[in-house]
Amino acid sequence: MSAAPHLRRPPSAAADAAVLSYRRCSLGYRGVPVVRDVDLQVRPRDCLALLGPNGSGKTTLVRGALGLAEVLSGELEVLGTGVAHLRRRAALGYVPQRHTVAASVPVTVAEVVAVGRLPRTGPLRRLTPAARRRDRLAVSGALEAVGLADRARSSVAQLSGGQQRRVLIARALAAEPEVLLLDEPTAGVDEENQHALVEVLAELSSAGTTMVIVTHELAAVRGLVDRAVRLVDGRVVEDRRLPAEPGAAGRRAHPTHPDEDHPADHHDHEDHGSGPRGRRRSFLTGPAMER
Numbered sequence: 001m002s003a004a005p006h007l008r009r010p011p012s013a014a015a016d017a018a019v020l021s022y023r024r025c026s027l028g029y030r031g032v033p034v035v036r037d038v039d040l041q042v043r044p045r046d047c048l049a050l051l052g053p054n055g056s057g058k059t060t061l062v063r064g065a066l067g068l069a070e071v072l073s074g075e076l077e078v079l080g081t082g083v084a085h086l087r088r089r090a091a092l093g094y095v096p097q098r099h100t101v102a103a104s105v106p107v108t109v110a111e112v113v114a115v116g117r118l119p120r121t122g123p124l125r126r127l128t129p130a131a132r133r134r135d136r137l138a139v140s141g142a143l144e145a146v147g148l149a150d151r152a153r154s155s156v157a158q159l160s161g162g163q164q165r166r167v168l169i170a171r172a173l174a175a176e177p178e179v180l181l182l183d184e185p186t187a188g189v190d191e192e193n194q195h196a197l198v199e200v201l202a203e204l205s206s207a208g209t210t211m212v213i214v215t216h217e218l219a220a221v222r223g224l225v226d227r228a229v230r231l232v233d234g235r236v237v238e239d240r241r242l243p244a245e246p247g248a249a250g251r252r253a254h255p256t257h258p259d260e261d262h263p264a265d266h267h268d269h270e271d272h273g274s275g276p277r278g279r280r281r282s283f284l285t286g287p288a289m290e291r
Helices: 058-065 109-121 129-145 161-174 191-206
Strands: 020-029 032-042 047-051 070-078 092-095 179-183 210-214 227-232 235-241
Touching (some): 020 058, 032 058, 032 070, 047 058, 058 070, 058 179, 058 210, 092 161, 109 161, 129 161, 129 191, 161 179, 161 191, 191 210
Parallel strands (some): 047 210, 047 227, 092 179, 179 210
Antiparallel strands (some): 020 032, 020 070, 227 235
């Protein structure tokens, strides 16, 4: 889908404006800093990897943009607005590492993805036929994008760990975000599903989606990301552009499953069974969804 609503490109007039701007920014929890004095600008269409050892502050840096970590000093702007005053929450799509749907909850794949529409429609859903149709199209398009259109009515509990991770990406896409934030998307996922995940992200990136990917090691996303930012002890120690590696986006090492930066971010180990992945038609080349 060349003009998919999930992949809203930034206006040309703001092509150089940062979508995420950290200026001497310190972030933490209950007044205790985890990230210190960070200066970082994420530009439209960046595909950025946040690297670093366990406890370095990678997840906290992302959680700050979501309003889930405290800004203790400095400034943090999201899409030109101070994070505390940001109203366009739907503009940020977030894919957590933890599976957020318990296996005991009788919920379908489509129902989980439909939750991603709530930031667009609000808790009191617009019940007009046109709004419902937009929701259906957004959900079906997001599922097609991640190769799970044929599992829309399946129970989430029936999916492998890698497939559940793709469900979470689809949930984020359903909100039609301008920026996609992903926390260890390949961690705990077998090689086949890891390849599928990276393929999805590569399509989104090539279509213009700005992405920030928290990852334990660069090998997991090499060939996908074009910029690497490394944190150590809560500080940025490296920020570099990466050379293009044609054809490398589909080849990934086996992922690791690191601890996170803060106890609140710790994730249980996830099962990662695999199964055959059906052929999928890219939502980037299909008919455009209605707005």
